[in-house]
Amino acid sequence: MTEPLLRVEDLRTYFDTPAGTARAVDGVSFSIAPGETLALVGESGCGKSMTALSILQLVPEPAGYIAGGHVYFQGVDLLDYTWEEMRRVRGADIGMIFQEPMTSLNPVFTIGWQLMEAMAVHGKGRGPDTRRRAVELLTRVGLPEPERLLRQYPHELSGGMRQRVMIAMALANNPKLLIADEPTTALDVTVQKQILELIRELQQDFGMAVLLITHDLGIVAEVSDTVAVMYAGQIVEYATTRDLFRAPAHPYTRALFASRPSRDQRGRDLITIEGIVPQATAWPPACRFAPRCPERWPACENVAPVYQKLASPGEDQTGPAERGVRCHLYHPELARTRPEQPATLEVHP
Amino acid sequence: MTATPLISVRNLVKEFPVRRGLFTKRQVKVAVDGVSFDIQQGTTFALVGESGSGKTTVGLMVLDLLPPTRGEVLYAGEPIHARKGRERLALRRQMQVVFQDPYASLNARMTVAEALTEGMMIHRIGASARERRERAAELLRQVNLPPEALDRYPHEFSGGQRQRIAIARALSVEPGFIVLDEPTSALDVSVQSQVLNLLRQLQQDLGLTYLFITHNLDVVGYMADEVAVMERGRIVERGTVDEIFDNPQQEYTRRLLAAVPSVEAALR
Numbered sequence: 307m308t309e310p311l312l313r314v315e316d317l318r319t320y321f322d323t324p325a326g327t328a329r330a331v332d333g334v335s336f337s338i339a340p341g342e343t344l345a346l347v348g349e350s351g352c353g354k355s356m357t358a359l360s361i362l363q364l365v366p367e368p369a370g371y372i373a374g375g376h377v378y379f380q381g382v383d384l385l386d387y388t389w390e391e392m393r394r395v396r397g398a399d400i401g402m403i404f405q406e407p408m409t410s411l412n413p414v415f416t417i418g419w420q421l422m423e424a425m426a427v428h429g430k431g432r433g434p435d436t437r438r439r440a441v442e443l444l445t446r447v448g449l450p451e452p453e454r455l456l457r458q459y460p461h462e463l464s465g466g467m468r469q470r471v472m473i474a475m476a477l478a479n480n481p482k483l484l485i486a487d488e489p490t491t492a493l494d495v496t497v498q499k500q501i502l503e504l505i506r507e508l509q510q511d512f513g514m515a516v517l518l519i520t521h522d523l524g525i526v527a528e529v530s531d532t533v534a535v536m537y538a539g540q541i542v543e544y545a546t547t548r549d550l551f552r553a554p555a556h557p558y559t560r561a562l563f564a565s566r567p568s569r570d571q572r573g574r575d576l577i578t579i580e581g582i583v584p585q586a587t588a589w590p591p592a593c594r595f596a597p598r599c600p601e602r603w604p605a606c607e608n609v610a611p612v613y614q615k616l617a618s619p620g621e622d623q624t625g626p627a628e629r630g631v632r633c634h635l636y637h638p639e640l641a642r643t644r645p646e647q648p649a650t651l652e653v654h655p
Numbered sequence: 656m657t658a659t660p661l662i663s664v665r666n667l668v669k670e671f672p673v674r675r676g677l678f679t680k681r682q683v684k685v686a687v688d689g690v691s692f693d694i695q696q697g698t699t700f701a702l703v704g705e706s707g708s709g710k711t712t713v714g715l716m717v718l719d720l721l722p723p724t725r726g727e728v729l730y731a732g733e734p735i736h737a738r739k740g741r742e743r744l745a746l747r748r749q750m751q752v753v754f755q756d757p758y759a760s761l762n763a764r765m766t767v768a769e770a771l772t773e774g775m776m777i778h779r780i781g782a783s784a785r786e787r788r789e790r791a792a793e794l795l796r797q798v799n800l801p802p803e804a805l806d807r808y809p810h811e812f813s814g815g816q817r818q819r820i821a822i823a824r825a826l827s828v829e830p831g832f833i834v835l836d837e838p839t840s841a842l843d844v845s846v847q848s849q850v851l852n853l854l855r856q857l858q859q860d861l862g863l864t865y866l867f868i869t870h871n872l873d874v875v876g877y878m879a880d881e882v883a884v885m886e887r888g889r890i891v892e893r894g895t896v897d898e899i900f901d902n903p904q905q906e907y908t909r910r911l912l913a914a915v916p917s918v919e920a921a922l923r
Contacts, residue, residue: 349843465706494705494870499914521843524873524916551921565848566918569876569900575855576848576877582813583843 309381310337311515312361312483317375319353319360321586328586330356330370332539335613340482341509343516345530345547347523347562351583353539354519358485361517362402363392379483398428401476401514403469405488410472411460417444417471418456424478443474447504466497473504480512487519502529523566527551535559538584538594541613545629555616555631557601593634603644605634612637659732660693661832661864662700662717667691667726669712686712688888689726694881696831699858699865701875701896703911704885710868713885714834717866718750719743730832748778751825755837757817761809767795767820768805774828794823798853815846819853826857836868851878872915876900884908 319331331353338344346354359365361377363384377384384395396402404410412420421440426432437456444452447470460468469489476484486505490498506529509516518530526533526547533550535543535558543556554560564577581598584590590597596606616629616636634640669687687709694700702710715721717728719735728735735746754760761770771791772784781787792802798819809817818838825833835854839847851874857863867878875882876896883893884907892905903909 349845495872495914495916496705496910498916502916522916523844523918524920527918527921528916547921551918562844563918565845567848567851567873567877569873569896571877572896575852578849578852579845582815582846 310378311340311342311380312517313337313376313378314357314361315376315378317357317360317377318373319356319365319370320373321370323369323587325585326587329539329589330586331360332589334375334536334539334541336534336541336544338483338515338517340515341513342532343509343518343530345518345520345526345533346536347520347526347533348536349521349562349583351586352536353586354536355487357536358402358487358517358519361485362396362400363387363389364396394428397424397476397481398479399481400483400485401479401481402485403472403476403487403489405491411468413460415459416456417458417460417463421456421471421475421478424475428479439478443478444471446477446508447471447474448500449474466493466501469493469497469501470504473501473508477508477512477514481514483515483517484509485517485519488521489518490525491520491522498525505529523562535562538589539586540594540632541630542595542632543630544613545616549629555629555636556595556633557599557635558595561600593632601635603634605640605643609634609640611640658695660729661696661731662694662866663729663732664690664692664713664717665727665729667713667716667728668724669709669716669721670724685888687716687723690885690888690890691726692881692883692890692893694832694864694866696864697858697862698880699867699878701867701869701879701882702885703869703872703875703882705870705911707887708885709888710885711836714752714836714866714868718752718834719746720752744778748774748828749830750832750834751828751830752834752836753818753821753825753838755840757814757821757841758809760821761817761824763809766806766808767791770809770820770824771795771805771827774824778828780828791823791827794826795820797826797857798823799849813846814842815849818842818846818850822850822853822857826861830863832864832866834866834868837870838867839874840869840871847874854878872900872912884911 315335317331317334321328321330334357336344346357348354360372365372372385418440422432422436425436425439440456441452444455449455449467449470490501505516508514520526530547532546534541535556537558543559554563561577561579565579567576579598592608592610593606596602599606611632611634613630613632614636616631667687667690670683670685673682673684690713702713704710716723722736730746730749738746768788768791771794772787775781775787781790791805795802795804800816800819839850842850858865869875879896881895882899883890886907892899892908899908903912
């Protein structure tokens with residue numbers, strides 16, 4: 307088995323708030339192999355963006371802090387790095403794209419200045435080579451007239467073009483890992499499709515791994531190899547994309563699938579998840595999904611479920627990912643304390 | 656088709672003046688360019704397209720919130736833009752709107768009760784303050800919120816709850832027609848399904864007619880009876896959901912449908 311490029315172990319990121327400690331990321335573990343795309347999926351407030359920021363050590367301080375865990379990147383724990391050392395990793399070995407292309411670019415500098423600055427910071431400074439490479443990058447991400455673009459300001463570009471510039475910047479130093487947080491959420495579907503195809507192409511060309519954060523199950527299906535489903539600061543299910551979509555195991559994952567509107571559901575009520583995501587300062591004590599779970603029984607409100615491995619249902623078990631779930635339904639003893647047979651949720655993927 | 660459509664949009668055009676410089680010639684941008692469609696009573700008509708296609712501008716003109724450059728909108732056979740004063744007010748009551756962002760569309764300084772009774776006062780619904788308050792509580796029940804919500808402020812609610820308050824506010828004046836402009840785009844999927852179920856339920860119970868403006872084709876497939884696809888101010892294709900999804904005639908529609916990420920991809 308190859309050493310993973312990124313291995314996150316029991317990561318905990320907490321915030322001190324007037325309402326108490328918010329455990330935004332609370333014991334998250336996963337790994338990404340070189341060239342792999344892992345999707346981190348969940349609804350707003352589940353901690354997926356904060357997981358990404360923690361890996362990059364960009365947690366807003368001083369309210370937020372990393373309370374524990376390890377982030378091994380190429381075998382070295384990034385959490386031991388100083389701010390200066392981390393600066394050299396960000397934008398070089400780890401590229402990043404965030405959701406808002408308008409706020410991520412500086413409005414008072416030209417595209418060319420910002421792109422070349424990104425390269426200069428991590429390279430040997432500026433030179434004729436930098437400019438040539440900048441033009442090359444803009445061409446690579448499918449932007450027309452790259453020479454002219456270098457002289458333009460962010461406000462002169464459309465949302466899709468800005469996001470392409472962001473990708474060009476993220477890729478400027480051939481990163482080994484790209485962290486993309488909702489990279490296409492603000493874009494139209496046709497542009498989204500182009501951007502996702504672009505990321506996939508670049509991944510094939512450079513063997514880059516991708517941590518993709520999204521709430522869109524369609525995007526997950528289209529681009530990721532493996533999926534980690536997050537709920538209330540924890541990973542509740544982990545599987546290859548194929549396994550997850552064939553047979554989602556956790557009641558939350560199943561409900562997410564079933565609540566998706568589609569033409570097949572016409573005339574029927576959609577499955578809903580009752581209630582809302584709880585506050586990070588007050589996660590439910592045992593199973594965090596229990597208050598909203600259609601399958602809950604007393605054990606769910608008394609005993610915190612542990613993350614356990616599951617046998618993969620897929621016939622081909624070639625993938626590196628193991629399958630796991632955090633739910634008593636799959637616990638050999640606790641599942642037997644359930645009053646009746648599981649009334650399995652109907653799923654229409 | 657014998658029945659008069661509830662909404663009839665005829666050759667609607669909207670031009671916006673654009674000024675590039677002080678001395679350049681005045682130019683116009685055509686945001687909506689000859690749009691026509693009918694919506695039958697009790698049905699859902701979806702207007703889909705990408706940002707800048709003009710779908711929201713059409714919605715605003717249908718609501719009489721923006722005057723068209725040319726063309727007209729008929730409500731139950733009567734032109735809406737010709738009306739003045741009291742007649743116009745009466746029409747406003749018939750046509751309501753729910754916007755995308757439930758954080759921006761509710762006044763932060765108004766309690767839920769105030770938001771729900773404001774429209775009733777303008778349109779003289781309910782004989783007394785007490786009666787209006789009772790009606791407001793009933794509206795909350797219809798959108799599955801507890802009556803205690805009446806005296807709270809918008810910030811105390813989640814996005815999905817706020818959107819339900821916005822729907823209750825639209826319903827407060829007993830409209831026949833509601834424009835839904837991306838009503839679930841800002842919501843998480845689990846909450847989106849609650850709001851879509853609610854909208855369908857209300858349509859059945861109250862016989863409402865919807866103009867559903869969205870870029871989300873999954874939602875269109877679930878909710879709409881008829882669809883019009885807009886591109887650069889024009890309707891490029893129109894039909895029932897099945898016609899458009901199964902047999903798109905236009906290249907643009909095909910491209911739009913093909914761009915929607917599909918969960919099927921994972922099963923291949």
